[in-house]
């Protein structure tokens with residue numbers, strides 16, 4: 483029987499292949515250090531957990547909640563944008579709470595896409611940026627991801643040569659997986675371009691608070707006039723170590739926000755009220771929890787760059803996000819990112835995410851997530867050093883296997 487139309491557009495997750503290998507190595511007793519999935523290992527701060535426990539005792543909170551978010555939560559998110567970015571938002575019309583930013587992004591795609599609409603999307607990028615639109619019937623045109631002057635000529639060409647004219651442009655800075663950070667000047671150019679060509683801008687700012695060097699990452703909505711064309715997504719998953727709680731936001735252009743709210747009103751009843759109240763409490767906090775999370779990732783980043791460097795793998799220090807985007811070491815480049823990642827699981831007990839899982843242009847890199855503690859990161863570096871020292875044997879093996887197929 484033929485595969486369903488939508489399922490055919492969703493190839494099996496590349497990461498699954500590494501996950502399977504990881505699971506079987508673990509089942510065989512290996513101690514795999516997992517720097518693969520971007521799943522934060524830090525506990526949610528205690529006061530947020532306490533708030534949830536307090537609120538859940540009130541049976542009135544057990545009913546269906548509000549799909550677009552309870553008013554206090556939307557006000558808290560508007561307060562965050564005002565404090566952090568100096569951006570004024572109307573919590574009634576310009577803020578929607580989402581079940582994580584991934585859900586918000588995917589349902590925004592559902593809300594705005596007609597079959598065949600062209601979407602300009604970074605490559606490599608977090609998979610939902612492309613697959614959200616593919617599931618909605620859109621067509622993806624890939625763009626380079628460096629937020630500098632090199633971004634605009636391909637963008638100009640894409641707009642000139644796409645038929646129909648692109649509906650939307652996706653941007654994601656700080657980027658998962660590349661960790662590139664955009665400046666406000668870059669955003670100004672993006673917004674000027676989008677306004678001129680009447681293109682929607684969808685900005686994924688999931689890593690707004692995970693930054694290490696210099697100034698905090700800006701919001702695209704800081705650009706005057708951005709609200710005419712742009713919506714931005716933020717997430718509580720990384721900022722407050724709340725990935726399993728599923729809480730995020732879409733804010734910005736009223737028409738787009740209202741389209742998303744309409745679609746969501748048909749699909750869900752919003753997050754469980756106690757989660758929404760605890761999220762409100764988190765956003766209205768004094769920022770100390772955020773600082774602590776940031777400083778833990780910062781230390782892990784430094785340990786990773788230093789210890790991997792000593793092991794013979796020079797990794798560019800990411801200025802933001804919880805990821806390093808590491809070029810595959812020279813002797814292994816011909817393998818590509820999937821085979822290299824499998825090799826690391828098999829021979830070094832270290833799991834990373836193959837760059838190809840983020841798009842074809844990611845195949846020369848792997849993504850290293852800072853989701854194990856400093857001690858384990860150093861252990862990973864020791865394992866890698868041992869593996870690199872025996873690399874000739876290892877690469878012979880893998881080449882032989884490939885040739886055999």
Ligand SMILES: Cc1ncc(COP(=O)(O)O)c(C=O)c1O
Nearest residue numbers: 582583584608658688717719730
């Ligand atoms: C760039 C980016 N956007 C969105 C998400 C999803 O976040 P959420 O947990 O809010 O759905 C992630 C999670 O890894 C991400 O890296």
